[in-house]
Amino acid sequence: MKNKKEPKVLFVSASGGHFEQLLMLKPLMEKYPSITVTEKTSINNKADYHMLQTGHKDKLFVIKMFLNLIKAIIIWVKEKPKFVVSTGTSIVFPFALLAKITGSKIIYIETFARVNDKTRTGAVMYKYADLFIIQWESLQEIYPNAVYGGSIY
């Protein structure tokens, strides 16, 4: 009988609704050794690590993304997660890149907030995620290989 160790899982999302959705995965956070990562905002979102808040309309997007990549590398080296789970948005990119390089698996859950169309991050992550979950059946047409999981709430 093998006595296997549960793999470490890194949970990452932007603040607000994305983080609310991430927190719905609490049963998983309790089941596996877990690390949580979110954005630094003026609200104290309880997580292990906080990244710079940015978005595609931010003029400093590239610079902040680069700084976040450096921060992500530090976190990655320290924690060595085997899985990355994200509910969006672009904050996941540095971790997805590191997962691809090191052979860790990426699980991406497209947000509950979009019923009929893709998010920018979802469209990118659909190509790279090892498991891509949608919360609306209406999205199956645009993400044919996605797994329909119903509402995260």
Add this chain to the structure above:
Amino acid sequence: MIFVCLGTQIFQFNRLLSTLDSLIEGKLIDEPVYAQIGHSTYTPKNFEYSKFLEPDIFQDYICEARIVITHGGTGAIVKALKANKQIIAVPRREKYEEHSDDHQLQIVNFFTENGYVKRVDEVNELLGVIKSFEESPITKKFKGEGRIVEIISDFINSQD
């Protein structure tokens, strides 16, 4: 008490706040109003507010409220639904520079069509909808029925 929550996005939602302000000033709303205004730039004169609320204090306001007026964000809507509140959802619109696009319409449509919330598109409808809860309250309960936790758990366990 009416609790207004406008999320954390880096966009204003001034038209809702200014409308509430004039309704209170005109004594058309006579119960206490508290608002979490986020990045709005309008300063309410006739009701108390804060920019952001810590999660547990936010939850306290949700529990205390009779009506929750929210932008079309999923977190706020679902929290209010779980607390069985009367909910008005006002989608943020790109044309009013309240978001980068109109995606909040999708989620508000879903919750409205399924009878979980009442919807307000233009702020001149707000008072009528607030008053409408007296005659036709929302009674439908929301329960999630997804299995995302199991799907992820199965996937992780299948990778060894």
